[in-house]
Every structure is written in structure tokens, then in C-alpha cells.
Amino acid sequence: MARPFLKWAGGKAKLAPAILAAAPPGLSRYVEPFAGAAAVFFAFAEARPGLSSLLNDANHELIETFTVLRDQPGSLSSALALLSSAYYARDPVARRDFYYEARSNPGATPLERAARFIFLNKTCYNGLFRVNSSGGFNVPHGRYKNPRILDENLLLACSRALQHAELRSEDFAETCTSARPGDFVYLDPPYHPLTATANFTGYTRADFGRADQLRLRDAFESLTARGVAAMLSNSDHEYVRGLYGGLGYRVRTVTMSRAINSRGSARSPIPELLIDNFERVGLRSPEGSAGRP
Missing domain, CATH: 1.10.1020.10 (Adenine-specific Methyltransferase, Domain 2)
Known part of the structure; x- marks a missing residue:
């Protein structure tokens, strides 16, 4: 069975089933602008064999390895x-x-x-x-x-799953721009830090700061305006809630544990946000109504 072959901080293996269940049933392509270890992609590949996918990540070495x-x-x-x-x-x-x-x-x-x-x-x-x-x-x-x-x-299982995937290493906004109605876009960006000392900035040479979080919100809004179904994960922080609050998105809190951390105490479950635009693009959400932060 295809599943992540890499250890990865912030991996979504535990959340993947919920994202898969919430995805539109008739999607034509799965798009992931922040692939990481691609746990959600591999879940889709197992559940929907042959589904066309687009995987992108700013980490060129990671995408080269996938290729x-x-x-x-x-x-x-x-x-x-x-x-x-x-x-x-x-x-x-x-x-x-x-x-x-x-x-x-x-x-x-x-x-x-x-x-x-x-x-x-x-x-x-x-x-x-x-x-x-x-x-x-x-x-x-x-x-x-x-x-x-x-x-x-x-x-070998992962290689088979990747046969239907286009692989890119570009800015996430470019990948979002190429998405079209019928696609399902899942965005798992570097999370906004919960504290001043919790920020992890070494994934690529460039940090992912507040300006990038704003660009991400704008990309999410652009996807919505074009009728593209999208879902986004981020930390449960007032700044993130402020970015997406009042825009008609469904905002849910999910509890996730961190399997990779230097301190065992930091691996305990913490709340995260799961945001989708399904109602705004005319899709019925699984629970039938939009949440509010």
C-alpha cells in the first residue's frame, strides 16, 4: 500500500482519511501545492487509483526525489x-x-x-x-x-502511485493559479507559529512569514472566486482565524499529534484548523453547514 516513505515534520497521515472523506466525489484532479511527504496524496492514490494529480513543493530536492x-x-x-x-x-x-x-x-x-x-x-x-x-x-x-x-x-508502491502525478517545484501561488474547476486543492503550508520560539524556518532557505500567510489567503480566495474546491490546514492561532474569519469559509478545529519533535512533551495533541470553501463554490459540506471561527 502506498504511504509516505519519508519521515516528515507536520505530516498528515493521521488527518488524511478525514480530508479524503471530505473531498468532492467527482473531482477530476488532486492538487497539492505543499506536498511534503505527500501523505494525503498517497491516501487519494490508494482510494482512487488512476486519479490525475499535481504535486508541488518549494523543496527542490524533495520533488527531485519523487521524480x-x-x-x-x-x-x-x-x-x-x-x-x-x-x-x-x-x-x-x-x-x-x-x-x-x-x-x-x-x-x-x-x-x-x-x-x-x-x-x-x-x-x-x-x-x-x-x-x-x-x-x-x-x-x-x-x-x-x-x-x-x-x-x-x-x-515500488509509491512509484506506482506517482505514475499519474505531475511534479513541480515552484511557488505555491503558481500552482494554485493553474488549478481549475473540477480540481480539489489541499494546502498544508508551513504553519503560523503558536509562540515566538516555536517557529520552524529551516525547511527551505526562505522563511514562510506573515507576508506569505497573506499571499496564501489571497490564493485561497482566488481559488474560491474561480470555483475551485479547496481545503487548508494551519495552526489554531488568532492571526490565522483573523485571516479567514468572516469570509464564509467553514473553519473546524481538529486535534493532531506531532510525531517528530526533539521534546517528547511537544508531541502531545494540539488543536489545528481545517478550513474549506465548499459552500462558497456550491458544494454541500459533509456536515451540511458552514462553521464560523
């Missing part, structure tokens, strides 16, 4: 098998050195970079993806005894 997996699953598995064997053949100290050597070598080909991307994701600290101001991956080595670097069956 290689879609087009060269056998070669990618072979490259990962070599990395896995080399890693396991070493003692703990040598494994750490091997990790930092791989981290410092970006790879010369898309295949090499994709294998490196997955290897680092499986062996780095807490499965995080973080880059410095120069765009270099800078997460330290993890402490896993036997990380599963290669899951060939899962990779």
Missing part, C-alpha cells in the same frame, strides 16, 4: 541498498562518520541525490529536514540502532 522514484524505482532501490549495506557494515562511530560524509556530498546526478535524500532522512536526527542560509542540509546524525533505510516494497 526519480516515479521514473527509476529499481535504480533508486539499488542505490539505497548500497548505502544501507555500507552503513550497517560500520560500527556506531564509523556510521556517524559515514553519515557526515554523505551529508557533505550532494551527489552529481538526480539518482545519487535522491538516494542521498532518503538515506539522510532515515538516519538523521528525528527525521527532520532543515537547511542553513546557503541551502545546505545541516541536521546532525541520529541515534537509531537499526534505521530502515530501504523498504523496497513501499518504494
